Amino acid sequence: MKLKDKSIVVTGAVAGIGAAITELFVREGANVIAVDKQEERLMEMCKTLEGPGRAVAFPGNVALQSTTDGMIDAAVAEFGTLDVLVNNAGVMDDNTAVGDMSDEMMDEVFAVNTFGPMRAMRKAVNTFFELNPDAEEDDETIGSIINITSVGALHQTAGASYCASKAALLAATKNTSFMYIHKGIRVNAIAPGGIVTEIPITMPTADEFGFGRTSELLVHSSLLGMPEDIANAALFLAQDESHFINGAVITVDGAWTTF
Numbered sequence: 001m002k003l004k005d006k007s008i009v010v011t012g013a014v015a016g017i018g019a020a021i022t023e024l025f026v027r028e029g030a031n032v033i034a035v036d037k038q039e040e041r042l043m044e045m046c047k048t049l050e051g052p053g054r055a056v057a058f059p060g061n062v063a064l065q066s067t068t069d070g071m072i073d074a075a076v077a078e079f080g081t082l083d084v085l086v087n088n089a090g091v092m093d094d095n096t097a098v099g100d101m102s103d104e105m106m107d108e109v110f111a112v113n114t115f116g117p118m119r120a121m122r123k124a125v126n127t128f129f130e131l132n133p134d135a136e137e138d139d140e141t142i143g144s145i146i147n148i149t150s151v152g153a154l155h156q157t158a159g160a161s162y163c164a165s166k167a168a169l170l171a172a173t174k175n176t177s178f179m180y181i182h183k184g185i186r187v188n189a190i191a192p193g194g195i196v197t198e199i200p201i202t203m204p205t206a207d208e209f210g211f212g213r214t215s216e217l218l219v220h221s222s223l224l225g226m227p228e229d230i231a232n233a234a235l236f237l238a239q240d241e242s243h244f245i246n247g248a249v250i251t252v253d254g255a256w257t258t259f
């Protein structure tokens with residue numbers, strides 16, 4: 001078991017990448033607070049997961065501070081500690097270029113993809129410190145954060161809102177890693193390429209002009225990955241063996257962005 005007894009929070013746990021991460025982590029012995037806005041599916045999923053670890057459902061919207069604070073408190077209350085936060089929940093935009101982008105789209109995408117994860121990081125970091133008051137400078141890891149960003153943070157695979165929200169999360173990853181370099185907190189990001197999930201079903205109708213522009217990038221890769229490909233990268237980052245990986249962005253995209 002690679003994550004035996006670790007206390008982990010995973011957001012967006014019901015579908016796609018978050019579901020694969022939650023299943024794999026529970027199989028590897030972790031206890032997981034599984035967070036999602038789809039309450040019924042979340043309850044069902046948590047009942048059916050097979051251990052040795054377990055998943056506790058925490059229904060909520062990561063755009064709300066009550067959820068991002070509450071899910072971290074729930075991990076400490078249920079499992080007695082907090083080891084890892086995985087900020088995975090995210091939404092696509094409608095592929096609009098900035099000139100056609102609505103305020104509503106920009107606000108919604110940043111609320112879920114950037115502000116929620118940053119509030120969750122704030123709460124997690126302060127919880128790591130509270131739980132480890134005696135940790136020495138440059139001592140062992142007291143906590144780890146994994147942010148699921150996107151190749152869209154650096155390449156134009158979606159509209160202005162989505163790409164900017166993921167680039168901001170990437171910057172927050174590196175900044176947080178740098179700030180706490182001597183404090184035992186590791187912060188890394190995974191940048192998935194095209195992964196087969198439910199995200200195309202839930203994304204808003206694509207803007208014709210913007211989608212036409214981003215579609216040009218698809219010719220560089222016909223490869224699609226599976227959610228388990230991202231879950232395996234997250235498993236590696238969640239393990240103590242990856243202790244020297246900090247402030248990194250791991251691209252998992254089947255070489256899409258090598259052009």
Ligand SMILES: NC(=O)c1ccc[n+]([C@@H]2O[C@H](COP(=O)([O-])OP(=O)(O)OC[C@H]3O[C@@H](n4cnc5c(N)ncnc54)[C@H](O)[C@@H]3O)[C@@H](O)[C@H]2O)c1
Pocket residue numbers: 011012013014015016017018035036037038060061062063088089090091092112148149150151152191192193194195196197198199200202
């Ligand atoms: N699928 C891809 O090709 C791809 C590529 C790059 C990055 N990503 C990123 O990976 C992450 C997971 O995406 P996915 O493809 O698995 O999507 P998905 O739609 O299959 O799953 C997303 C999950 O997050 C939940 N969720 C969405 N908004 C939420 C909110 N406000 N509060 C709580 N839960 C919420 C959904 O209910 C769902 O269970 C996202 O951050 C996404 O941007 C995905």
